[in-house]
Ligand code: GDP
Ligand code: IMO
């Protein structure tokens with residue numbers, strides 16, 4: 001049996017914390033897409049740790065963690081992260097597995113990402129510059145190198161061949177930064193990766209399912225950054241939605257049971273692209289400050305705004321969300337009034353659908369206003385103790401989306417979560 005946990009907005013919904021919370025209920029936590037563009041924040045015994053490549057179940061001794069074939073893997077980041085979790089007493093060699101079909105991010109992919117973004121000028125995507133786009137392009141372009149290739153004695157030759165191809169593209173961009181240092185680090189990390197558990201991911205995970213083990217597929221980024229259904233071209237390069245679990249792990253659709261969608265009680269976005277409910281005023285600044293909305297991977301300030309139920313409804317539809325987890329509810333504690341966007345005003349019409357091109361026509365968000373609870377909820381343990389105003393806000397969201405909020409996160413720590 002497989003459940004999926006993924007973000008419903010533009011990423012950073014708090015997926016890492018929620019996966020870490022749910023992990024004891026599962027035997028395997030498996031990342032199915034994305035790469036080190038992800039930054040999943042966890043608190044382990046009060047200490048903060050941000051994971052980019054390793055699944056968020058790594059701190060649970062009895063949980064197996066799998067990096068699935070749908071991921072793009074940066075060996076250097078993985079090595080650094082491996083050492084970081086080791087400092088917490090976790091032996092990654094024991095419960096971390098990597099699918100051999102996983103594509104590798106090469107130093108030249110990072111260079112290509114940078115060159116491509118620079119060439120876009122004002123139209124840049126706001127990429128994390130981790131080489132994600134170029135690595136996925138080499139996958140679909142049938143050029144890329146995979147983790148399984150590391151075990152081949154011709155790996156370096158294959159690398160040099162691809163590097164030459166990349167160099168020609170870099171030359172056409174006029175990109176001439178020296179990447180020798182990146183390459184040295186890369187080959188050191190590759191050597192390290194050869195000592196890890198590299199497996200046939202699809203048999204590994206399906207054998208476990210047959211044995212009755214429970215799998216949680218961990219999403220990265222968010223549904224609005226999905227390469228097909230997100231705000232293209234301001235998206236990432238993978239299938240971030242639940243369908244990505246099938247191709248990203250080799251799991252058949254009928255094996256998937258629950259799809260747990262994570263949403264903030266408001267909304268954020270980092271990088272360029274449309275964001276209808278973005279606030280450019282003091283309220284937006286207040287959300288950023290109280291919510292500490294700065295990127296976990298790049299440190300960039302996140303753009304902030306009210307919850308967008310039109311976009312959330314769309315995300316629930318394309319993912320088949322069966323339950324919602326609402327995070328960062330405590331960030332709204334001090335607000336006198338809250339707003340929830342229930343429709344878009346586009347060309348004089350009220351719409352409840354996400355348009356093909358969000359940035360083509362100006363969108364005026366229409367809001368329903370709610371009274372804030374103005375109470376500190378961070379120590380609450382039981383839903384019965386939640387303020388009435390908050391219960392009203394949540395039941396409105398339940399009703400609008402037709403999907404129940406089953407958990408409310410009221411702080412960054414592991415135990416700050418309430419069953420609704
Ligand atoms: P992810 O990428 O979806 O895992 O999310 P990030 O880790 O990038 O960003 C979420 C941020 O919010 C992190 O700093 C978390 O520690 C923090 N966080 C998660 N849940 C809560 C919550 O309920 N309340 C507050 N105040 N912070 C939270
Ligand atoms: P987690 O898993 C938020 C955004 C980037 C950029 C766009 C493309 O932590 O939620 P890319 O590096 O993929 O070429 O960037 O996607 N982005 C994220 N935003 N959280 C993430 O991951 C993101 N991963 C990518 O800011 O706008």
Ligand code: MG
Nearest residue numbers: 012039040296
């Ligand atoms: Mg993040």
